[in-house]
Amino acid sequence: MNAVIVANGELSNNARLQNIWQQTELRIAADGGARNARLFLERAPQVVIGDMDSVDKETRVWLAAHHAELIQYPRAKDETDLELALQLAHARGADEITILGALGGRVDQFLANALLLAQYANLKIVDAASELWIGKGNDVVHGAKGEIVSLIPLDAKVQGITTKDLEYPLRDETLERGSTRGISNVMLGERAQVSFKRGMLLIVHLFRQAKSEI
Numbered sequence: 001m002n003a004v005i006v007a008n009g010e011l012s013n014n015a016r017l018q019n020i021w022q023q024t025e026l027r028i029a030a031d032g033g034a035r036n037a038r039l040f041l042e043r044a045p046q047v048v049i050g051d052m053d054s055v056d057k058e059t060r061v062w063l064a065a066h067h068a069e070l071i072q073y074p075r076a077k078d079e080t081d082l083e084l085a086l087q088l089a090h091a092r093g094a095d096e097i098t099i100l101g102a103l104g105g106r107v108d109q110f111l112a113n114a115l116l117l118a119q120y121a122n123l124k125i126v127d128a129a130s131e132l133w134i135g136k137g138n139d140v141v142h143g144a145k146g147e148i149v150s151l152i153p154l155d156a157k158v159q160g161i162t163t164k165d166l167e168y169p170l171r172d173e174t175l176e177r178g179s180t181r182g183i184s185n186v187m188l189g190e191r192a193q194v195s196f197k198r199g200m201l202l203i204v205h206l207f208r209q210a211k212s213e214i
Contacts, residue, residue, distance in 0.1 A: 001025050001026060001092075001093045001094050001095060001096075002024050002025055002026070002094060002095075002096040002097070002098070003024060003025065003026035003027070003028060003089040003092070003094035003096070003097050003098075004020055004021050004024040004026070004027055004028070004097070004098045004099075004100060005028045005029070005030055005033070005082065005085045005086065005089060005097060005098070005099045005100070006021065006027075006028075006029050006030065006033035006034075006036050006037050006041060006045065006099075006100045006101045007030045007032075007033045007036070007081075007082045007085075007099060007100065007101040007102040007113065008030065008031055008032030008033050008035070008036065008054050008081070008101060008105075009036075009101045009102050009103050009104045009105050009109070009110070009113070009127075010101065010103060010104030010105060010127070011036045011039075011040045011041075011100060011101040011127070011128075012040060012128050013040050014040075014128040016128070017040070017041065017100055017126065017127070017128060018040070018041055018042055020098055020100065020126065021037070021041040021042075021043060021100065022041070022042070022043050024098070025094075026046060026047075026089060026092060026094055027043070027044075027045040027046050027047075028045055028046070028047045028048075028049065028085045028088060028089055029045035029047070029048040029049070029068075029085070030048075030049060030050055030080075030081040030082045030084065030085040031048070031049070031050030031051060031052060031053065031054045031055060031081035032050075032053075032054025032055060032081075033045075033048075033081075033082075033085075033100075033101055034048045034055050034059050034063060034068075035054070035055065035056060035059045036100070036101045038058075038059050038062050041100075044062065044063060044066035044068050045063075045068055046068060046069065047068065047069045047070075047071060047088065048063060048068055048069070048070050048071070049070075049071040049072075049073070049081065049084050049085050049088050050071075050072070050073060050081030050084060050085070051072065051073050051074060051075040051077065051081065052070070052072050053075060071088070080109075080112065080113075082099070082102065082113060082116065083116060086099075086116065086120055086123070090120075095122055096122045097120065097122065097123050097124070098123075098124050098125075098126055099113070099116075099123070099124070099125045099126070100126060100127065101127070102114075102125050102127075103125065103127050103130075104127075113125065114132065114202075117132065117133060117134045117202065118134060118154060118200060128207075129206060129207060130204060130205060130206045130207060131204075131205050131207075132202060132203065132204045132205070133202075133203055134154075134200060134201065134202060134203070135151075135194060135196060135200075135201040135202070135203045137195060137196055137197070138193075138194075138195045139193070139194045139195070139203060140191055140192070140193050141187065141191065141192045141193070141194065141203070141205050142190065142191050143187055143190065143191070143192075143205060143207065143208070144187065144190060144207075144208050145187055145188060145189050145190065146186060146187065146208050147186070147187045147205065147206060147207060147208045148184055148185065148186060148187075148204075148205070148206035149166060149185045149186075149187060149192055149194070149203065149204070149205055149206075150182060150183045150184060150185065150203075150204040150206070151163075151170075151175060151182030151183075151185070151194065151201055151202070151203060151204075152182060152183070152201070152202040152203075152204065153175040153176060153177045153179065153182070153199060153200070153201055153202075154177065154199075154200040154201065154202055155177060155199040155200045156176065156177050156199075157174050157175070157176050157177070157198075157199055158174065158175050158176075158196055158198065158199030158200065158201045159174045159196065159197050159198040159199055160172055160173075160174075160195075160196050160197025160198060161173050161174065161175060161182075161194070161195070161196040161201070162194075162195050162196070163185070163192065163193065163194050163195075164192060164193040165187065165188045165189055165191060165192040165193060166185040166186065166187060166188065166192050166194075167185060167186040167187075167188060168185050168186070170182075175201075
């Protein structure tokens with residue numbers, strides 16, 4: 001089952017994000033992500049989880065009208081609202097999860113959200129401008145010619161990296177953590193391939209046309 005979680009980060013009116021949200025089987029809002037759903041995604045979440053400190057009165061009324069389930073935690077807790085939402089999605093049977101509204105805002109929250117990718121399998125973070133995920137070893141990036149693909153090693157070394165249909169190819173090579181060599185590669189067509197043999201590799205795909213539709 002696939003699930004989509006909306007967090008309390010930056011979001012905008014975007015048809016692609018709305019489509020992802022509306023077509024999923026399980027929609028979860030992480031606390032103030034419920035407000036993002038009301039303002040930008042046009043459909044209520046089935047569940048809202050968190051300490052509820054960022055859910056305004058208007059959003060609470062909207063959630064009640066759509067019979068959303070509320071799971072409230074105390075403010076003093078060991079996980080962020082987003083991580084609680086991830087745990088809930090797995091507990092309810094999700095094996096593929098997309099997160100919206102997890103980027104932008106505070107830099108510590110942004111970094112923590114991005115590093116959640118390293119803790120959960122089959123997880124992707126998507127916004128209007130980009131998508132990012134941990135590579136599985138043989139990944140295909142679907143997009144358009146001229147879009148940017150960056151490869152960021154999270155382990156000390158990621159070995160055996162080979163790319164296809166990117167402007168600056170890698171051929172069974174190693175990237176070390178902290179190296180910027182994998183940044184800002186360019187797609188030569190509508191798909192590119194990234195494979196590697198060992199290590200943890202963050203793949204970032206930047207869309208060519210990523211603008212709000214407000």
